[in-house]
Amino acid sequence: MDSTTTTVPVIAWKIGGDQGEGIDSTGDALATVANRMGYYVYGYKSFSSRIKGGHTNYKVRIGVDPLEATTETTEILVALNQETIDKNVSEVRTGGFVLADQAFKPHLPEGAAAHLVELPLTEIAKEVGSVLMRNMVAVGASAALLNLPLGPFDSYVERRFGSKGAQIVESNKAAIRRGFEEIQTRVGHLLDIRLGEPRPGDRLLMTGNDAMALGAIAGGCRIMAAYPITPASDVMEALIKWFPLVGGVVVQAEDEMAAVLMAIGAGFAGARGMTATSGPGFSLMQEAIGLASMTETPVVIADIQRSGPSTGMPTKQEQSDLLQMVNGSHGEAPRIVLTPSSIEEVFADAMDAFNLADGYQCPVLIASDLSLGLWKRTVERSAIDYRRAAIDRGELVSPEELLALGRDVFKRYELNDSGISPRSVPGMPFGQFLATGNEHGENGKVTEDPANRDRMMHKRLHKLDRFDREGVLTEGPKDADIMLVAIGSTVGILREAKRDLEAHGHRVGLSWLRYLSPFPVEATRAALAQAQRVLVVEQNATGQLLSLMKVQGIGHEPRFSSFLKVNGVPFTPEEVVRKVSGLLPVREVV
Amino acid sequence: MDSTTTTVPVIAWKIGGDQGEGIDSTGDALATVANRMGYYVYGYKSFSSRIKGGHTNYKVRIGVDPLEATTETTEILVALNQETIDKNVSEVRTGGFVLADQAFKPHLPEGAAAHLVELPLTEIAKEVGSVLMRNMVAVGASAALLNLPLGPFDSYVERRFGSKGAQIVESNKAAIRRGFEEIQTRVGHLLDIRLGEPRPGDRLLMTGNDAMALGAIAGGCRIMAAYPITPASDVMEALIKWFPLVGGVVVQAEDEMAAVLMAIGAGFAGARGMTATSGPGFSLMQEAIGLASMTETPVVIADIQRSGPSTGMPTKQEQSDLLQMVNGSHGEAPRIVLTPSSIEEVFADAMDAFNLADGYQCPVLIASDLSLGLWKRTVERSAIDYRRAAIDRGELVSPEELLALGRDVFKRYELNDSGISPRSVPGMPFGQFLATGNEHGENGKVTEDPANRDRMMHKRLHKLDRFDREGVLTEGPKDADIMLVAIGSTVGILREAKRDLEAHGHRVGLSWLRYLSPFPVEATRAALAQAQRVLVVEQNATGQLLSLMKVQGIGHEPRFSSFLKVNGVPFTPEEVVRKVSGLLPVREVV
Amino acid sequence: MATLADFKTSEKSWWCPGCGDFGVLAALQKSLVALDINPDELTIIAGIGCSGKIGNYINGYNLHVVHGRTLPAAMGVKLANRDLKVICAGGDGDAYAIGMGHFMHAMRRNVDITYLVMDNHIYGLTKGQYSPTSDPGFQTKTTPKGNIERPVHPLSTALAAGCTFVAQGFSSWQPQLASLIQKAVRHPGFALVNIISPCVTYNKINTYDWYKTSLTNLDTVEGYDSQNRVEALRVLHEHDELVTGLVYQDPTSVPYEDLAPGYSKTPLAGQDYALEDAVWKKMLAGLE
Amino acid sequence: MATLADFKTSEKSWWCPGCGDFGVLAALQKSLVALDINPDELTIIAGIGCSGKIGNYINGYNLHVVHGRTLPAAMGVKLANRDLKVICAGGDGDAYAIGMGHFMHAMRRNVDITYLVMDNHIYGLTKGQYSPTSDPGFQTKTTPKGNIERPVHPLSTALAAGCTFVAQGFSSWQPQLASLIQKAVRHPGFALVNIISPCVTYNKINTYDWYKTSLTNLDTVEGYDSQNRVEALRVLHEHDELVTGLVYQDPTSVPYEDLAPGYSKTPLAGQDYALEDAVWKKMLAGLE
Ligand SMILES: Cc1ncc(C[n+]2csc(CCOP(=O)(O)OP(=O)(O)O)c2C)c(N)n1
Ligand SMILES: Cc1ncc(C[n+]2csc(CCOP(=O)(O)OP(=O)(O)O)c2C)c(N)n1
Ligand code: SF4
Ligand code: SF4
Ligand SMILES: [Mg+2]
């Protein structure tokens, strides 16, 4: 049937079952193998705040070009129970397959457009060793449907289970092979589409949280303190794994206030410290952000946002901590807020954050989100390069200068044009000073003198005036029919949507902000000035990004509108396409 | 010399010395007596975050009309040490008096325009009983200079020291009388001005923090939990004094997170609970605000703002927590933020806050500030009336309805048009429900269903759409040459400035916002639409109130500008007058 | 009189099969029946964690707060309505990590609250990090080389903090656990019941079997005097806290509610908050 | 070798004349000299309160943090540079009210930090509210009818929490206090010195005179064994914690820094953070 098969650039596969049934590792197996073969992969999981039981699913898109989002349709659905079919079959496109375990007597609902393939997954698993291997049988069957060769799966199994002994390796291999053969012999390759040829390269499969940890290490971070919280815990867990290679240390703190104070203490003492958390923990860190800002102590805080407010939906996507990141903490406490929009940018921002924190002597917040933090994607190895920037400790007073000054002379908070005063760190003779959250003079001593207060507030607020990183990146024409604007994981979704819209003949631009504090006013204005329409797409309920723009006088005109989503499910490119199509006149494809 | 004396409506008196020397009680004595005589009083203290030592001063303005600010000049300065003269003499106006204790050999600096009157304060104090009475001698001397009769001072002493025995009463009276006589016999009445006649009425002398506590009691609050912090502690302390009269209870919590959770627990259980804090404590309450918002639990939180960020200047004035009050906490957590601008409005807002919290089932934040919280002012008793509003518990399900429903039927979060669902409280049969910070369905149970999520977010965000309190109050012409805009204690300052500006022929308006969340968009727009110029006056560095307006599209035009001050010292009316005069063309007085 | 069914909800459990928390739930529900508590006067204040979901499965007024802050919320509930039965429940992380400060202070205040800590020596809901009660050397996601911190000893800590009722139960030993919960609820003051509640998914060391051979039942220790604080500390030390039963009870305990000056003898909730003119005048008198 | 003058600053004290904190400052400065500490390697992490101002008067690297959070900041400092001497100081409110959670956890972790709690049984800086160590019945601004809470017992609490060095000093008894501080700094691990430091302004009950007649000096208690935790608890109970001296020291204490897997033996601060290609590859290997 090869003759009737179309070659497509992407195929979406999904496995579903109960939480605790190994859905994660099954999806990872397929994603890893595809990635190693040279395909581009994007993984997405739907899971609950629950350990065992309850439906979960893992969708892996595999393509010949880079992928950045999850989409609405699926070609192959692997169902480990009937619930999976009931909840997901509607997204299986006509001609697609539902690959289900015979054991639960699967059936498709009335009118489903997919083919049901019943396989004796459990039975085969038992034959090759244990019922636990059921998912591996499904992986093999999927490989056959996807037309992937078995070789790479064998090497995956060897690498993955090598340490567990030859028998485990063999039985896993057997499970995969049996699943593969089962499809080949029983149904053949039935999909009417066929994935294009892979384009091998030097790539990694990783999450934004992996990138955060790697960026931190590359950026010289050697102290991390955090309190577990979904979806941020694995930043800490990755560092626990990697830090021993570089002498670093992770402290699992008793709470988030302790965590951030530890990181601040580390910064004061001259090391590079960070913490990572999500909304509830971030709310607990507000007082400390003010302390770091007031004492001009470098510290890096990553907020992997999730659905709020309060406990909200801990395993669901959202971008709703923006206003708190920019304005949180009482009083006026200057800070930098970076907004990476891809795994590569997470790596870059995490790495740069430490130079920025030292350079501007203030807290640097990194606004990630659940989608960006948790979902695995193919990334070029070259984008994860620890040499991308040199360690720059910013303004430090030299030991010689201090020696020349002698005792009690050094002014830690000396006023100058830049507002950034050279700092000393403990251990430097004659560099002693008081770092206090109280208002203080140039020498650090507490004072309530009104004139001093004015100078010091000015110093802290205006040192960020020279912040000169690229504020807004744009793809596509500036005078587009519509300019899509976003931050974080939404950007990848918009990029996929943009391609589609372009295919429909629209001139579409995509702009994303690389930081929110200090707000890149001119860059934002410039990026959006010429667009016919501007659609600010945000995964929150109140349009926080657009609000931040509006304070700056950008976004009040009628050509601006918001597209918001807050139900916990990320936007799909399709949704964006539909929304934009509704806003724009239909165009012919040229 | 009565012939050369002008009668004036206000005289400013100030006493200065070291902290811990009884400056407070001395100022209070004079203020109390003047208030009882029928004068209007405004007190202002300058003090540090220190218990003993260090300069402190207390300025009392006494007038025949209501006063709402402290000003730049002083008629009588009582100096208990030379530092007081050095730091304050420049504000003593020509012809004014410096009344100083001989004991420290006082001297005026070169060119000072004031008269120095040396009095043997310490000596007299020793004669009448103890050196501790020194300040009372100064009070007596001041009374003579101010031309106040001695009788009311005698009754003040009886009331104040009555419980300490006749001897204390007598020696205090003697101290005052001796000081009075000393002036009369040694210098006579030398002031070239004379205070107009008092206008007796039924008035109180109180602070905004007193008003907060009284408003809470009148509003049905019976549980208060707080952690001490300047300048909020005396809300708690006042309630500790008064609550036993109504069966209420105050818990001094271990920290601010505990405090706010106790108040939330009380609200859940059907009582009315509150907490009061200042910036650092407020930052620690961010997570809890989200919980109350998400569970739709009534709670009242007062933030008596002080100079930030971090520990900042704990005893200094600022209004810089506004953005955190409106946007703090991760995720999107609707709340009400009230902004009283006078002691009377503090009382009214504190009282109403509990009806609003019950009515809208959400946290109600009250934004007070140090000036509003701490400084005593004359207030009409009629403005502090516990009958001003009836207790209204909002939407409550009735026991009968619950009985009719039976078990497991009641939907605590039932969706309806208003977004406000009738609630039950523990103790009501069949009213059981789960109040959780997780997203939940109508029955309160945890769910991550996307459609439910949309509905519930909508419910919580839009229930405030019907919030219909008066959002902006305006005095003066709407089409003024300049409209002054502020919140909090700045409003009183502007009112005094407005009078002055009007005397100079300007058409000046004054508008103040009564709440910031939900933002009174239409009312603000309407109030400011016709003014030639709008000056937003704020005691912070970044113009937070104007920012909040700008998000709503108000304030971007060039006729808007900001007047900001963040050095810890409140604006003076004079400063505002100078600023406005610089903005407006000079006008002839008509 | 309420029955067991009265304390159940239609909610399906989210716990893993075999989780110790089922036993805690069962013992609590049985105790509520035995104590003749009315579901409308029952308030459960639960923390965040697998354990914190217990409130979802009990028919009562349930407040599911933010992580670590059950106890202050419970104080607010109790002081708002002193007629309510107030039971707090949460995990070892909720209680002894982020909640440690509140735990120590709640014990000092001695408000009449029962606190059930469901102790599995692990963070269950966040998928297996070590907790403050994890044993030294214990390998978890965040201690791949073994835990290097000294564990919290909840019972000795409670004794040092002045807790007036200290007990430990085991989720598998239902009769004893239920009896401890009942005693705790009856105790006039703050009562801690630390409950060993194994996590079958993330803790493969402190298992049911391990506990069954490690625990000493104080009920079987001849002459154990649960009114002697110093003696209790000694015994706890001797057994490394691996005991079950009533460790200590102060027979003279008077709850905070009875000591707070001027505090209403009747529930604050439900009052009309009307003020008398004379009272108001008295308050204002100091401001004249 | 540094002299006393080296540890002084030009800052004039903000404490009330007669405040116990002067004695703490003096004993600390003397100890720093005796310990031959270099002012550049000295870090003082101080809390908020009258007590927290102590850092302002000592020449060293001083971090004056937010209320109650000295200890986590100090851990960060120590782990950033293990060669530094890290001393924390703050009041009883800072330590045992808002800071209680961190206090309990710092002791468990046993990082090499010395903690001086300046205990005056009152909130000084906020003008006289009761504190967690205030005696029952004590009348303050917030307890006009007398305190109804059971006080924190810092020493027994520290013992229960596994603290490896527990001592109590009295601001008036300089030689003993200085010697305790020196022992504490030398102790490899977390060392608590609770220091009775009377507030002459707001505490008219627990005065110098009162303490002089109430305190028992453990140095004079025949046969007192400061390595026996259970015995220490008994003696503390007997004297209601009104003792001075070394209460307990664990001679086997190994600090956290020496146990943390893979943690650098040399200070992290000051490293160049250069990575080796091979190490980077190893990290990425798991992501291929
Ligand atoms: C402020 C905050 N930090 C972190 C979390 C994430 N979190 C949820 S449950 C939990 C700990 C769970 O451990 P435990 O209390 O022992 O409960 P268990 O799941 O073991 O029953 C954590 C850290 C949170 N919800 N809020
Ligand atoms: C978060 C926060 N809450 C409250 C305060 C106010 N505050 C400053 S010092 C202090 C307590 C002082 O008592 P203690 O720690 O015993 O120190 P002391 O002044 O007695 O030495 C408080 C509550 C604060 N600065 N920050
Ligand atoms: S993870 Fe552990 S604690 Fe959580 S439900 Fe499963 S067994 Fe119970
Ligand atoms: S108030 Fe008390 S603790 Fe504070 S400085 Fe004065 S005496 Fe010392
Ligand atoms: Mg646990």
Ligand SMILES: [Mg+2]
């Ligand atoms: Mg104290």
